[in-house]
Amino acid sequence: MKMIFKEILKKIYRRIFGKIYADMEAKVRHLEDKMLVIQSGLWDEEFYVRESGWCRRGDDTPLDHYLTKGWTQGFEPSEKFDGNAILNAKPDLQINPLVYFLRYGRYPLGNAFRAPEETVRKYLDAKAARTQPVKKVVYSCVTNGYDDLNEIRAFYFTPPDWDYVCFTDDETLIQQKTLGIWEIRPLRFTEMDVIRNARRHKLQPHALFPEYEESLYVDANVNILTPYVFQEIARRKTDLLISAHATRKCLYEEFQFVLSGGLIDPELGAKQIQAYRDAGFPENYGLHETNVLYRRHHEPKVKALMEEWLYWIENFTQRDQLSLSFALWKHGISVKESSIHNARVENPDFCVFTHAGRLRKKKET
Structure with a gap:
């Protein structure tokens, strides 16, 4: 009888104190989430109150409401952040999309920083008011639907003294001729496979843009959030700047990584590695991630x-x-001297999101 009584007491104890502990843990996590959001610069209380129609109930604050209920009703924390893009790309997400974004890295499934349409209008007005052509162009290339240009109708930071051009094989875009800030042009190089055709556009701005002196290539899943890259271009006065690799500094290690993942033909990869070794190319020379490229x-x-x-x-x-x-x-040319910081990982200056083509493959499987 005593044993039975003890077991009953244990169950009661666990039930009572387990619930107390769980409640305390939830409150601590909520406070941590609030601090995270406040410190991110992505919370605008006036915007949220205006858009959500929030009114005070007890001790509830606008931020409390957003973190617990507002996000489930489609409300955003500010004009700067598009949580619904993350929810649309990840419909099974069970936590607040801004908290998810801040806690689990800056590589969301959608573009979380959509520029307002006013950014497009202001840029087009400034472009129309020019008295002479500019000599600087930002450009990208989208082939085979691998990216969706609608994700970035304008960069979150869009300087008015650059032109913006996207090369594509998308006939709908080509017929439109423009999208947001972008001038749409058909592909110039089509002789090889889809990937290598895109690479030629990336690597040959001198052939694509004889009228421009400077070019900044960005992959179409990279949103520019701040003036950082343009400030680096002006400050360093160099001919070449490329985003650094996030984790590796050795090309031979990068080869091993892609070979182990089955990302390249192993025989072709082995020939390429051997050619580098035969030429005397050293280990740990440095490594770039080539999604942002100024020349x-x-x-x-x-x-x-x-x-x-x-x-x-x-x-x-x-x-x-x-x-x-x-x-x-x-x-x-030194890798170090030609590097800017990586655009992908924990970087407030860029938002890199998943390619649309990869999202489609994931949904299909």
């Missing part, structure tokens, strides 16, 4: 570098990260 593209040394880089992509593996470091080394 003074008519400079002879830049053109020579791009042609070298393109040779390896056309004749060996199509992954451009696997040949850039070697091309830089061969042309006497």
Whole structure:
């Protein structure tokens, strides 16, 4: 009888104190979430009250309401953040999308920082008011529906003294001729496979833009959030700047990573590695992630570098990260001196989100 009584007491104890502990844990997590959101700069109380129609009930605050209920009703924390893009891409998400974004990294399933349409209008007005053509262009290339340009009708930070061009094989976009800030142009290079055609556009701005002196290539899943990259261009006064790799500094290690993941043909990859070793290319020379790429593209040394880089992509593996470091080394260019910080990981200056093509594949499987 005593044993039975003890077991009953244990169950009661666990039930009572377990609930107390769970409630305390939930309150602590809620306070942590509030601090995280406040410190992020993505909370605008006036905006939220205006958009949600919030009115005080007890001790509830607008931020409490957003964190617990408002996000489930489709309300956003500010004009700066698009939580519904994350929810649409990840419909099974059970937590607040802004908290998810802040806690689990800056690589969301959708573009979380959508520029308001006013940004597009202001840019187009400024462009129409120009008295002479600009000499700087931001550009991208979208082939085979791999990215959705509607995700970035304008960058969150869109400087007015640059033009914006996107090359694509999307006939609907080509017929439109423009989308947001973008001038739409058909592909210039179509002789090779889809991936290598896109790479040629990425690597040959000197052929694409004879009328411009400077170009900034960005992958179409990269949103520019701040003036950082443009400030670096102005400050460093160099011919070449490329985003650094997030985790690795050795091209040979990158080869092992992509080979282990089955991302390239192993025989072709082995030939490429051997060619690098035969040339004397050292380990740990440095590594870039090539989703942000600035060039003074008519400079002879830049053109020579791009042609070298393109040779390896056309004749060996199509992954451009696997040949850039070697091309830089061969042309006497330091990875460190040509780097800006990585755009993907924990970076307040960019938002990198999943390619639309990858999302489709994931849904299909």
